[in-house]
Amino acid sequence: MTPRPGPTRFTGPQRFLLAGSFLITLGSFAVLPFMSVLLHQRLGLELGTVGVVLAVASLVQFAGGAVGGALAERVGLRRTMLLALVVRTVGFATFLPGLRHAYVAVAALFLVSCGAALYLPANKAYLVHHADKARRPLLLSASGSALNAGIALGPLAASPFVLSASAGLFATVTVLFAAVTAGHALLPTEAPGAAPVRPENEDGAPPPPPPTYAPPPTLLRRRRGRALTGPDVVPFAATVLSVHLFMFFQHYLALYAVPRTSTTYYGLVLALYALLLVVAQPLLSRWIAGLRYARALRLGFAAMALGMATLGIGNHAAVLAGAVLICFGEIVLFLKNDLEALARSPRAPAVVFGRQRLAAGLGAFTSGIAGGAGYQLAERAGHPGLFWLAVAAQCVVLPPLFAGALRNSPSYRTP
Template identity: 60%
Template sequence: MTVRRTGGAPETGADRGRTARPPLTGPQRFLLAGSFLITLGSFAVLPYMSVLLHQRLGLGIGTVGVVLAVASLIQFAGGVAAGPVTGRIGLRRAMLLALALRTAGFAAFVPGLTSWVLAVGALLLVSAGAALYLPANKAYLVEGASEVARPRLLSASGSAFNAGMALGPPAAAPLVMGSPGVLFSCVCVLFALVGAGHALLPREASDRGGGRPAATPVRGSVAPPSGPSPFLVTVLSVYAFMFFQHYLALYAVPRTSAAFYGAVLTGYAALLVVAQPLLAERVAALSYPAALRMGFGAMAAGMAAIGAGGHAGIAVGGALLCLGEIVLFLKNDLEALARSTAAPASVFGRQRLAAGIGAFASGVVGGQLYGAAESAGSARGFWAAVCLQCLLLPVFLLRRRRAPARRRTARDPEGSRAAAD
């Protein structure tokens, strides 16, 4: 398919070369650096919340589970509020509001170390801020960006977040139990400084009265495209991926060691940070069906490798899961942006909701499935079952894609042939 610019002149290879890598602007560079620092601070604290609530504040483990479930629900499902909020106050102000909520939450953790009520309230504040910040951050990052620039920006954003996630827990480990007040104070100061930097960002075009720039369709797609909804694909992508995230530790640590499991997670994060930007343009160039086959296929192969067991199988499985995550998660966001006429913050908010639904479903199904596999005396059966699901998901999704096309052809065969011509 030949891509045409305004005026009808075909785009040449030289044109694509000149526009393939537009330089990052100052605000974009700041947002990427801020994304790393924000995630670093968040993951210096949040992975240890169950320990703090249970061991330090004395909450029962069942109560802790409920609190964390509610916080996760707010963090993911609350993303749907990003569209209305950013539409009313603008992207920059929405990010400032989100960071104010998170700064207040981390500040409240300091007195909350002696009161579970304050600690739970602080956690919910932090979760509410996270729900609003990420969609607004991504929307500001891609506002006005060309089709060529969007994959690189979104992949760089993902790398920044994943780098913070990888480095946050080990950075906080020396303080989290011995001096948690110092840790929370440092994180609070970090968020306050990053928030002050956000206050210096220029207002986006829509907030200056320039309106929302027209959405640019993904190269090679036809608008409006037929096919599986990116929302549904995101639900199922996260559903499949979270089996790995939730249950690898239960499987790997007894069969290898905690140190090896930690090394796999560190290597996974490093590979994701490096490979995601390098593969971004290739992922963007894939058709959606091809991306689904490749992404779910890599996940299926990764689950099978993990089930084979041993150090090599688990390491190779992690690398394949990383490839699946890169392809599916980036392509889903790009496809959702290309198909929607809504503001990007609304699109990313719905994608967060989809991710939350997928993670919740994976946790519920995975717990029952892993328990059944262990009861049967074969934890490897769990990974075989997940592998089978990953193989069947693209078949299910692409069959749904072909069925509406067949119905349209049956209703209007001449029109369908004309459209194909």
């Protein structure tokens, strides 16, 4: 007798996308965590300029998710993912001449960011489309684990080559993305707006077809007009703030940690950070899903505050301990914000994830602008650790201000 599949069983396309997510981040994070070092040390850009470049690239990568979500809803998830991967492959190939010309490297970074903006909303929507609400935490946490497994190995594998053999590294990443793109071409094609993946029920039987009812255009217009009003605005704003605080760590840890440790140790810290995400996020997904939203936000921001303050100590142990604390904050905040956005919005998952990427882009942009100038100021003062204390202070002060502003917002009070 064939055993019944459990609720954790993934379909073939879902398994492929999870494997593809691992390979995509493996290639991306072999390069992207070292961009501040490459732009500043190898290509000679000023730190202030590096901050602006990273801020604009992050804005394109994240905020462009709104375009990616809308495109996926119109032309289909598979087509959108293919277009995105072609753009990213061209972007990594463009880094090869960019190793000699700063403006070409910046253009390559923007191409890679555009590809990520188009890809991620469609990828997440492919995973959760028509999945039961109870399965969404597992699917999203599995996606996060696949992404972070690539993040774990990418910097560690690339750290010996990122400055000494950059051309070979970028060529390898380009070939990897070309292969992943070819694999995506074999995924099942879905009609625009249709569900590409329909998981089985626990008894092995296919699920019933989705309802054929289509809301009238006036109702759709009313829903779209209220997409970011009332409770819908809360996870959007929380994501802006979460990413704003997290991206200080993402963008500027390399500049801080490498001179005080080494590129190998920095790569090892990122690897351990990502491996912790891989293991802990699925294990904690059900617990996080059951948390009251306000409590999840308090826990996540408190962990980030402690982690940023710990980084300010500046030795090997502090860098590792600070990263672990920030990792816990990321697990709680990022997963809970996505789950709340899905639960509160009437729109299709691709559009919801696209708007969450837009929120992340806004947060990353403000972080990049403030971080470049702030880190340069702390470095010139001779105390770079003060930069992390200032970020920790933001983790304490900004969440209550954000909550108060939302409670007083007319859009939040709109029924």
